[in-house]
Amino acid sequence: MAAQVAVPVPQQEASPLELRREWYGWQWLATVDHKKIGIMYIAASLAFFLIGGFEALLVRTQLISPLNTFLHPDLYNQVFTMHATTMIFLGVMPMSVGVGNYVVPLMIGAADMAYPRLNAFSFWLFFFGGIFLNLSFVMGGAPNTGWFAYAPLTERPFNPGTGPDFWLLGLQLLGIASIAGAVNFIVTILKMRAPGMTFMRLPLFTWVTLITSFLIIFAFPSITIALILLMFDRLAGTSFFLPSGGGDPLLWQHLFWFFGHPEVYIMILPAMGIVSEVLPVFSRKPIFGYSFIAYSSVAIGFLGFTVWAHHMFVTGLGEIANGAFATGSFLIGVPTGVKIFNWIGTLWGGSLRFRTPLLFACGFIANFIIGGISGITLASPPVDFQQTDTYYVVAHIHYVLFGGSIFGLFAGLYYWWPKMFGRFLNEGLGKAHFWLQMVGFNLTFFPMHWLGTEGMPRRIYTYFPNQGFELWNLVATLGSYLLGISILIFVVNAFLSARRPAEVVPDNPWEAATLEWSTTSPPPAHNFDAVPVVYSRYPLWEDRDPEGAHGATAPRTNVDAVSHPADDVAATGEGEQGAHQGGAAHAFHLPNPTIFPVILAFGLVLIAFALLFAPPVLKITFLVSGLVYGVVSVYGWVRQVSD
Amino acid sequence: MAVVTRGHGEPLAQSPTGLESLDVRKLGMWAFLGSECVFFGALIASYFVYRPLILAGDPKPHEVLGINFTALLAFILLISSLTMVLALNAIQHDRRRAGAYWLLATAVLGTTFLGGQAYEFTKLAQEGVTLSSGIFGQCFLVLTGFHGTHVFLGVIWLLACFARAMRGGFNSGNYIGAEIAGLYWHFVDIVWVAIFTLIYLIP
Amino acid sequence: MERPHPAQPVPHGASGVPGTHAAPSPEAGHPGAGRYVLVFIVLFIITAAEVAVTYFPEIPQLPALMTMAVLKFGLIAAFYMHLRFDSRVFSAFLMLGLFLAVGMLLSFLALFTAHYREPYEPVVEQTQPGTGTPAVGTSAVSGATGGTTGGVATPMAGR
Numbered sequence A: 001m002a003a004q005v006a007v008p009v010p011q012q013e014a015s016p017l018e019l020r021r022e023w024y025g026w027q028w029l030a031t032v033d034h035k036k037i038g039i040m041y042i043a044a045s046l047a048f049f050l051i052g053g054f055e056a057l058l059v060r061t062q063l064i065s066p067l068n069t070f071l072h073p074d075l076y077n078q079v080f081t082m083h084a085t086t087m088i089f090l091g092v093m094p095m096s097v098g099v100g101n102y103v104v105p106l107m108i109g110a111a112d113m114a115y116p117r118l119n120a121f122s123f124w125l126f127f128f129g130g131i132f133l134n135l136s137f138v139m140g141g142a143p144n145t146g147w148f149a150y151a152p153l154t155e156r157p158f159n160p161g162t163g164p165d166f167w168l169l170g171l172q173l174l175g176i177a178s179i180a181g182a183v184n185f186i187v188t189i190l191k192m193r194a195p196g197m198t199f200m201r202l203p204l205f206t207w208v209t210l211i212t213s214f215l216i217i218f219a220f221p222s223i224t225i226a227l228i229l230l231m232f233d234r235l236a237g238t239s240f241f242l243p244s245g246g247g248d249p250l251l252w253q254h255l256f257w258f259f260g261h262p263e264v265y266i267m268i269l270p271a272m273g274i275v276s277e278v279l280p281v282f283s284r285k286p287i288f289g290y291s292f293i294a295y296s297s298v299a300i301g302f303l304g305f306t307v308w309a310h311h312m313f314v315t316g317l318g319e320i321a322n323g324a325f326a327t328g329s330f331l332i333g334v335p336t337g338v339k340i341f342n343w344i345g346t347l348w349g350g351s352l353r354f355r356t357p358l359l360f361a362c363g364f365i366a367n368f369i370i371g372g373i374s375g376i377t378l379a380s381p382p383v384d385f386q387q388t389d390t391y392y393v394v395a396h397i398h399y400v401l402f403g404g405s406i407f408g409l410f411a412g413l414y415y416w417w418p419k420m421f422g423r424f425l426n427e428g429l430g431k432a433h434f435w436l437q438m439v440g441f442n443l444t445f446f447p448m449h450w451l452g453t454e455g456m457p458r459r460i461y462t463y464f465p466n467q468g469f470e471l472w473n474l475v476a477t478l479g480s481y482l483l484g485i486s487i488l489i490f491v492v493n494a495f496l497s498a499r500r501p502a503e504v505v506p507d508n509p510w511e512a513a514t515l516e517w518s519t520t521s522p523p524p525a526h527n528f529d530a531v532p533v534v535y536s537r538y539p540l541w542e543d544r545d546p547e548g549a550h551g552a553t554a555p556r557t558n559v560d561a562v563s564h565p566a567d568d569v570a571a572t573g574e575g576e577q578g579a580h581q582g583g584a585a586h587a588f589h590l591p592n593p594t595i596f597p598v599i600l601a602f603g604l605v606l607i608a609f610a611l612l613f614a615p616p617v618l619k620i621t622f623l624v625s626g627l628v629y630g631v632v633s634v635y636g637w638v639r640q641v642s643d
Numbered sequence B: 001m002a003v004v005t006r007g008h009g010e011p012l013a014q015s016p017t018g019l020e021s022l023d024v025r026k027l028g029m030w031a032f033l034g035s036e037c038v039f040f041g042a043l044i045a046s047y048f049v050y051r052p053l054i055l056a057g058d059p060k061p062h063e064v065l066g067i068n069f070t071a072l073l074a075f076i077l078l079i080s081s082l083t084m085v086l087a088l089n090a091i092q093h094d095r096r097r098a099g100a101y102w103l104l105a106t107a108v109l110g111t112t113f114l115g116g117q118a119y120e121f122t123k124l125a126q127e128g129v130t131l132s133s134g135i136f137g138q139c140f141l142v143l144t145g146f147h148g149t150h151v152f153l154g155v156i157w158l159l160a161c162f163a164r165a166m167r168g169g170f171n172s173g174n175y176i177g178a179e180i181a182g183l184y185w186h187f188v189d190i191v192w193v194a195i196f197t198l199i200y201l202i203p
Numbered sequence C: 001m002e003r004p005h006p007a008q009p010v011p012h013g014a015s016g017v018p019g020t021h022a023a024p025s026p027e028a029g030h031p032g033a034g035r036y037v038l039v040f041i042v043l044f045i046i047t048a049a050e051v052a053v054t055y056f057p058e059i060p061q062l063p064a065l066m067t068m069a070v071l072k073f074g075l076i077a078a079f080y081m082h083l084r085f086d087s088r089v090f091s092a093f094l095m096l097g098l099f100l101a102v103g104m105l106l107s108f109l110a111l112f113t114a115h116y117r118e119p120y121e122p123v124v125e126q127t128q129p130g131t132g133t134p135a136v137g138t139s140a141v142s143g144a145t146g147g148t149t150g151g152v153a154t155p156m157a158g159r
C-alpha cells in the first residue's frame, strides 16, 4: 500500500535504466536496503509526528481559554491520549530508529544491517501498527485513557468501547517491531564493525544505539506482559487488574513503569548520541571525554531499570521504597550531568560554525538542562506528592522529550540530510526553523511549570476562570502555534530541497570524522567499495591530526580516497545478486528485495483486527486471512533464507 | 552470504574484540532469549504478586495440581532436550539420517508435552478452574499457557528443521539452523524447570 | 542465512558458496553424546529428588527446591546450550535477562508484601468522581468523561 507516502527524495542517483526496470513503488515496498528502510522510517515517523502535532494543537486550542467548548470532553480524552501515544511510539522512537537504521551501518563500515529482511519487517510492522492505532478515530473511538493507560480505567466495565483494545493491540504490534529492530541493531553493532573498529573507537551515536537496543529488548517484555494480561481481562473475562475480581491495578502500574522508565531513555539516548556527533564536527575538535559519554550512557541504561516506581510515589509504596527509588533517580542525575559537562567542554574553545545542526544541538543542551533539573525535583517524593499529575509533569516531560529528543533528532536530520539525499536543506530556512521552534517551545512549555505549581491538573479538558490559569494557558497556546509554524517551515524546507535540481554534494561536506562521510552522498547500495579499515576514533581526521595517539604507527588507509566508479551504482543496484566488479575488486552479495516481510507484518495486523472485532464472521475472516498471510510469508521467507 | 575478499590478498586487521567470529544468527537468537527471560520473568512475577490471594482462595493449587503428573511432563521435556542435543551432535558429525530422526523425536516429545498440558487443562476445567473462574485459574492458565505456546511454536520449528534435515539441508559445515532451534528449545525447557519449581513444587 | 560481514576476512580461494558456509564455531570443545547422556542422567536424578523432597516436609522446602532448580537450570544452559564452550557474550545475554527477571520478581515481591499482609475483600463501592481517592491519572479522565467512567471508583486505584 502506501510505501511511497511522503518519502521525500528517493535516490535519484540510481540509473534511469534501473528505475524503469521495476515499478517504482516496488523498490520501496520490497526493499531490504537499510538506507531505504531508514528513509521510510524517517518519512513515516515525520508523518505521524505531524499528526501528533496536530492533535497537540487541538489540545492547546481547547485550553486557550477557560470553559472553552472547542472539543467535546470525550474527544479531548481521545486526542490527548493519541497525542502522547503517537509522539512516543510513532514519532520519536521510530525517528531515532530510522536515523540509526540509515547511519549506524555506514558509521561502522558495514554493507547493511545484520538481518536486512527482519529490518524491513520491523519497519512495516511499525508502519501498519501506526495506521492501525490511528484508524481507531474512525472505527468506534480512539483510546481515551492517557498514554500510560492506568487500570482499571482501561477495563471493560469502565471503558466498554474499543479504544483501549486498539491501544493495547497497536502497542503490542509496535513492541514486536521494536524488539525485532533492537535485536537487529545489537547484532549489527556487535558483529559487523569494520576491521579495527574497537569499542573505544565506536562513534558515540552507535554506542547509544547499542545501549538503546539493549534497553528495548529488556524493557519491552514487561509491557508486553502487561498488555497481554490486559487483553485477557478485556477479551477473555479474566480480572488481572480488576479489583472486583481480586485483581490489583497496581500491578499494571509496576509492569508499565518497569518498561516506561527505560522507555524514556530509549527516546533520549539516541538524541544524546546525535548531539555527541554534531558538536565535535561543528566545534572542529574531538569530543571532550569520549569514554565518559560512552560509559555514562551505559550507567544510565543500567540505573534506568532500578527507578521505575518514582512514577508511583503517590500510590503509597512506603518510606523505604520511596527512599530507594528516589535515591536511584537522583543517582541518574550524575551520569546525565557528566554528559552535559562533556558537551559544554566540547564547545569550549572550539572554532564554532553555527550551522543549523549545531544550533539544534545547542538548543538540545539548553532545554535538556531545564528538563533534567525539573526531573531531579520530581525525583523527590515530597515534591512529587505536590506536583504529580499536574502541568509541572507535563512541562518536565516536554522539556525532555521535545526540548531534548526532538531538538536532537532535528539536529541529526539537518546533519545527515545531505548524506541521505545528496542535497542540503536550506540554511536560512533551517535557522528560521530553529529560532521559531526554540522560542515557541519555551513559550509553550515554560509557563506549564507555573501552571503546575499553581495546581492545574493535567488531562482535564477545561478549567474555571479566576483560578489564575488563564494567562499562562493563553501564552502556552500561542507558543504552540509558533511551534506549529516552525515545523511547517521544516516541511517546506524538505520539499524545497526535493524540488531543487540535484546538486553535487561532496562526500564530506561538514568535514566530519566518521566513516559514513567517507562514501558518496548518497551512498551506493553496497555503501563502501572497499571495506574500510579503522585505525582511530576519527578515521577521517587522521590526515589532519598526524600526532593522533591512535595507531600512529599503523599504516594509514586512505578511507576517503576510495573511488566510486559511476557504474558501480548501477551494477550493484539492489536486487542484483552478486554483481561482481571486475579485476581484483570485491564481490558483494546484497539480499534480493522481498515482499514477504511486508506480507507478514500485514498478516499480524489482520490478526490484531480479528482480536478486535466482536462479530464472529469478521473475527474468523480476519483471523484466517491473517494466519494465511502469516504462514505463506514465513514459508516464503524461510525458503529464501535457506536457499 | 555477502562474501568480500580484499583486493590485495593480505589479511585484514585482526579482529578487535573477538566478536567477529560469532555467528550472526546465534548472536541474534541469544539476544532474543535474553529478552524472553524478562518476558517470563514478568509473567512469573505477576503470578507471585497474586500468590497470597491464590493460596487464600479456593480451590488451592495443591488440591488440583498433580505433582506426579507434572513431574512426568518435566521428564518428557528433559528427554526432548537430550534428543535435541543428540540431533545437533549427529548433524555436526554428518550423521544426517540420525540427526533428522532425533529432531523428529524431539518434536514428538514436544507434542506429547502439549498433549499432557491439554489433558491437565481439561482436568482443571472439570474441577472448575478456568480463565474466568478466579485469581488462581487466570494466573496459572495464562502463565503455563504462554509456556505451552512457546512449546507449540518450537514444535513447528523442529518439524521444519526435520523436513530440512531429511532433504540433507544440514551437515557438519552447516548446522547453525538446527543449533538455534535447539537453543530456543532448551530455553523453553529451562523455563519449564523454573515453572515446575516455582508454581508446582514450592508449598 | 549466513551473511559474513566484510569485516570477516575470507582468504582467497575460499570465496564461499552462498548458504553452505557456517561460522567456524569452536567445535573442538563440544562434548560428545556420552557427556550429554550423563548430563541427562544427572538432570533426571535431580528432578526425581525434587519430587521426593515434597514428600518430606521436614526438609526445608524452599532452599532445597530452589537449589535443585538452579542446578538444573545451570546444567541445561552450560551443556545443552553450550554456554560452557561458547562465547561469553552469549552467557552475558542470558545473565542480563536473568538478572533483570529475578530482580523484577524479588522487587515485586517486596513491594507487594506490605500490600497483601492480609488478603483483602474485593469491594466495589460508590464514591464521587474526582473526590475521595486521588486516583493517579484516572481522576482527571473520569472527571472529564463525567458519568460514563466516573461512577465506580475502586478502593485500590488511589493507593
Ligand SMILES: [Cu+2]
Binding pocket: A260, A261, A264, A307, A308, A310, A311
Ligand atoms: Cu521515570
